[in-house]
Amino acid sequence: MKKLSISFSAIILILIFESFVYHIILKQSNLRSGIYNISDEQVGIKFELNSSGKFYFITPQPIVTTAHIKSIEVGMSPRVNYHTYPFISLVFDPAGATLIENAFAKYKYGRQTGLIIKNKLVSVIESSSTSSDGKIIRDGKLTIMSSTFTIEQLQEWKKEIESEKL
Structure with missing residues (x-):
């Protein structure tokens, strides 16, 4: 009986060590700029959204990276409810x-x-915030618009993305 409890303890220690190493490696990972899935479970790399205190777990395999971005537009939206909002549009190649x-x-x-x-979570994109038919992208363009960002922040994002493409 004693052998079984030692074996069980050894297995537990191995699992704890493996989990610890996995999380250390992920925390030290640098992700390329791009769009990534957010895990529904606490699996992946933990990122804080723009120093907001909200944390998300990002799966380390990108959906797309800057290699797929053809161009970037930054501007102000037309008036919506008497307000204009800064936006950034990422125009992707067909792939x-x-x-x-x-x-x-x-x-x-x-x-x-x-x-x-640049290894920072700057925006969370939700399918519920897309068009009425659920499409997140139109004519190869993904537009992120929010009153939370300034036009200067979005211009900085554009520069950072473009510098990474080089």
């Missing part, structure tokens, strides 16, 4: 647009992805 569409195809509402720039 990148297809990858994003496929990632969201199964989910009309509730799917979350994260925009990572």
Whole structure:
């Protein structure tokens, strides 16, 4: 009986050590700029969204990276309810647009992805915030618009993405 409890303890220690090493490796990972899936479970790399105190777990395999971005537009939206909002539009090549569409195809509402720039989670994209038909991308373009960002922040994002593409 004693052998069984030692074996069981050894297995537990191995599992704890493996989990610890896995999380250490993930915490030290640098992700390329791109769009990543957000895990529904606490699996992946833990990122804080823009120093907001909200944390998300990002799966380390990107949906798309900056390699798929053809161009980037930054500007102000037309008036919506008497307000204009800063926006950034990422225009993807056909392969990148297809990858994003496929990632969201199964989910009309509730799917979350994260925009990572320079190893920071800067925006969470939800399928419920897309058009009425659930499409997240139109004509190869993904637009993120929010009153939370300034036009200067979005211009900085654009520079960072473009510098990583080089």
